Amino acid sequence: MPQPHLDRQGPLKGRVALVTGASRGxxxxxxxxxxxxxxxxxxxxxxxxxxxxxxxxxxxxxxERIRKAGGEVVAIKADLAQAAERERLVEETVxxxxxxxxxxNNAAITYFAPIAxxxxxxxxxxxxxxxxxxxxxxxxxxxxxxxxRTGWIVNISSGAGLHPKAPYRAGAVGGTVYGMCxxxxxxxxxxxxxxxxxxxxxxxxxxxxxxxxxxxAVHGLITDATRSRVQPIEFIAEAVYxxxxxxxxxxxxxxAYAEPFxxxxxxxxxxxx
Numbered sequence: 001m002p003q004p005h006l007d008r009q010g011p012l013k014g015r016v017a018l019v020t021g022a023s024r025g026x027x028x029x030x031x032x033x034x035x036x037x038x039x040x041x042x043x044x045x046x047x048x049x050x051x052x053x054x055x056x057x058x059x060x061x062x063x064e065r066i067r068k069a070g071g072e073v074v075a076i077k078a079d080l081a082q083a084a085e086r087e088r089l090v091e092e093t094v095x096x097x098x099x100x101x102x103x104x105n106n107a108a109i110t111y112f113a114p115i116a117x118x119x120x121x122x123x124x125x126x127x128x129x130x131x132x133x134x135x136x137x138x139x140x141x142x143x144x145x146x147x148x149r150t151g152w153i154v155n156i157s158s159g160a161g162l163h164p165k166a167p168y169r170a171g172a173v174g175g176t177v178y179g180m181c182x183x184x185x186x187x188x189x190x191x192x193x194x195x196x197x198x199x200x201x202x203x204x205x206x207x208x209x210x211x212x213x214x215x216x217a218v219h220g221l222i223t224d225a226t227r228s229r230v231q232p233i234e235f236i237a238e239a240v241y242x243x244x245x246x247x248x249x250x251x252x253x254x255x256a257y258a259e260p261f262x263x264x265x266x267x268x269x270x271x272x273x
Contacts, residue, residue, distance in 0.1 A: 016098050018089070109126060
């Protein structure tokens with residue numbers, strides 16, 4: 001794996017990237033990778049400082065990580081379940097760096113429970129953050145992208161969006177709503193890619209697989225049965241970077257599975273700063 005290096009004059013020099021859910025895990029890694037390529041990065045999440053969440057990681061940590069490596073970054077606390085917060089997030093990003101060139105929809109809130117026990121409140125919250133927020137954020141950044149005839153939107157999906165297949169496993173319950181949200185996000189991805197293809201805007205999704213993040217740990221998703229499927233977080237960050245810097249004329253409308261996608265491109269993931 002290549003050694004990490006942040007290049008302010010890199011391929012994304014001058015571009016503005018907005019990464020949601022960037023206080024830890026996949027979002028933090030994506031923000032670091034885009035900064036390494038020279039992007040000015042706005043990172044957003046609900047957890048601004050240590051102690052605000054039961055999970056480790058905060059926007060302050062992500063900010064320090066990127067600044068220490070020499071990158072340009074601003075942290076904006078926002079609750080993406082609220083439409084007004086989404087609007088403020090884009091406004092503050094534009095105020096800090098200028099119009100958004102790259103939008104990474106990574107934020108998620110997830111509950112696992114059988115449908116018979118799933119509450120309306122949790123269902124609406126998951127749909128708001130994982131489906132409505134990506135759509136709304138895209139609506140907020142698209143006018144400028146269309147005007148400038150350039151832009152990249154990458155949505156973070158999951159293999160959970162695929163239809164379960166028989167024979168069904170006993171005890172495989174609890175992920176129906178999560179899978180429903182990701183399936184909707186993927187259909188949004190391909191549909192929007194078709195809509196804005198003539199505007200030179202790329203819209204893609206990355207399906208990470210199983211990654212050892214704080215969120216995955218708290219849900220107990222890594223077990224002896226699944227440990228062999230764990231994928232290094234660098235693969236996801238690299239796949240997102242490649243989709244956020246490719247030619248919109250040809251690299252759009254993809255639901256990319258990180259490791260196979262990188263093999264297709266013939267590139268290795270970079271170590272992260």
